[in-house]
Amino acid sequence: MKTTDQTDHKRRDFLKTGVAASAVTLAPGIVMHTAEAAPRDKAVDSSVRWGMLVDTFKCASGCDSCVQACNEENGLEAYSMPEGADPEKWDQQRPKWMRNVTLKDNLSGRISNLPLMCQHCENPPCADVCPTGASFRRADGIVMVDRHTCIGCRYCMMACPYKARSFIHENVDIKPELAPRGKGCVESCNFCVHRLDDGETSTACQDACPENAIIFGDLNDPNSEVSKALAEYPSVQIRADLRLNTGVRYSGI
Amino acid sequence: MSKSIEQKSVKFAVFLAVLVSMLMISTAYAGKNWRAEGNSKASQMAQNAEMCVRDTDFMRRNHMELIQHDRDVTVRQGVRTLDGSLKGCVTCHANKQESGEYVPVTAMSGPGGSQFCASCHVYTSVSLDCFQCHSTVPTE
Ligand code: SF4
Numbered sequence: 001m002k003t004t005d006q007t008d009h010k011r012r013d014f015l016k017t018g019v020a021a022s023a024v025t026l027a028p029g030i031v032m033h034t035a036e037a038a039p040r041d042k043a044v045d046s047s048v049r050w051g052m053l054v055d056t057f058k059c060a061s062g063c064d065s066c067v068q069a070c071n072e073e074n075g076l077e078a079y080s081m082p083e084g085a086d087p088e089k090w091d092q093q094r095p096k097w098m099r100n101v102t103l104k105d106n107l108s109g110r111i112s113n114l115p116l117m118c119q120h121c122e123n124p125p126c127a128d129v130c131p132t133g134a135s136f137r138r139a140d141g142i143v144m145v146d147r148h149t150c151i152g153c154r155y156c157m158m159a160c161p162y163k164a165r166s167f168i169h170e171n172v173d174i175k176p177e178l179a180p181r182g183k184g185c186v187e188s189c190n191f192c193v194h195r196l197d198d199g200e201t202s203t204a205c206q207d208a209c210p211e212n213a214i215i216f217g218d219l220n221d222p223n224s225e226v227s228k229a230l231a232e233y234p235s236v237q238i239r240a241d242l243r244l245n246t247g248v249r250y251s252g253i
Numbered sequence: 254m255s256k257s258i259e260q261k262s263v264k265f266a267v268f269l270a271v272l273v274s275m276l277m278i279s280t281a282y283a284g285k286n287w288r289a290e291g292n293s294k295a296s297q298m299a300q301n302a303e304m305c306v307r308d309t310d311f312m313r314r315n316h317m318e319l320i321q322h323d324r325d326v327t328v329r330q331g332v333r334t335l336d337g338s339l340k341g342c343v344t345c346h347a348n349k350q351e352s353g354e355y356v357p358v359t360a361m362s363g364p365g366g367s368q369f370c371a372s373c374h375v376y377t378s379v380s381l382d383c384f385q386c387h388s389t390v391p392t393e
């Protein structure tokens with residue numbers, strides 16, 4: 001078995017997009033992505049690259065519907081504090097795949113809100129540093145942890161510039177059938193991969209957002225909603241200077 | 254000279270021990286046919302199924318290889334229709350209590366005694382790590 005799955009990762013293309021930092025270069029898709037109705041029976045390939053656009057103009061202050069939906073979908077709340085633990089520490093270390101972030105421009109005082117999660121980097125630092133190959137990028141652009149081989153060293157948590165990863169310190173109360181998880185592994189947003197593999201084309205956070213601030217879809221398909229929105233509105237990568245060519249883009253910041 | 258005789262007898266003793274334990278295990282398994290009519294241990298679903306994803310003898314010896322291979326393909330390539338699905342094992346082999354609730358496949362007691370995974374794994378003293386993360390009962 002291969003330990004990395006960085007198929008079709010072309011260094012040159014990466015450099016090109018890296019230079020064009022916020023210009024959002026989206027390769028015109030040759031193969032049109034169509035939603036499959038049945039569970040996936042073929043290996044994913046790079047004809048699809050899953051990605052997301054968050055419109056921070058729409059993201060309402062104080063709203064955390066997306067975070068709640070993510071917790072619900074992936075069973076993140078089924079996790080109880082062991083007796084004698086420090087509640088403050090426990091709270092700080094709770095698994096969070098998504099967090100609400102408030103940004104303030106010190107010059108103008110303008111405040112914007114946004115959900116921050118794994119940015120599904122094309123060249124993920126988490127996977128670079130992982131000693132076991134457990135952190136990997138699937139051919140369709142989803143960066144995941146293979147918990148079967150994760151040894152819980154948390155190196156990836158240190159490498160991630162977006163604080164996107166969580167470590168599971170204690171046994172979980174419920175092991176969700178769709179997203180199995182347990183003590184001793186690192187985990188992060190996986191774009192609701194169980195949904196995508198079942199032929200769905202939306203994520204829990206996108207479905208939950210009352211303001212439609214999250215658009216999810218195939219960046220390689222020029223006709224997908226997310227590609228059209230990216231072509232129409234200006235958007236940026238957070239920390240574009242790191243040249244990670246993230247799959248999650250933000251507009252309005 | 255005496256050394257080599259000693260080595261030979263050690264080898265024979267090991268061979269004998271392996272033979273005896275194999276005989277013991279096969280006698281212990283002789284009466285266990287999960288799909289047999291009237292076996293309270295086989296869940297209704299497993300009893301109704303034509304057969305498991307492979308024949309029983311193969312599964313007894315190789316289920317772990319099957320599961321391990323297919324987990325890599327599933328996690329890394331997203332293929333969700335493979336035979337070696339742990340979820341599939343649990344869905345088919347979990348028993349229901351009279352109350353209608355599922356009994357964990359790793360439980361030491363329940364309808365018909367110890368449950369599907371537990372019955373062999375406890376007997377052979379092989380620890381089961383799958384269920385640190387995976388569900389021991391079907392949830393859908
Ligand atoms: S955002 Fe962090 S966890 Fe996600 S791919 Fe990039 S480095 Fe890895």
Ligand code: SF4
Pocket residue numbers: 126129130131132133134135145149150151152153154155156157185186
């Ligand atoms: S915690 Fe797991 S996924 Fe992260 S670097 Fe260590 S082995 Fe890899």
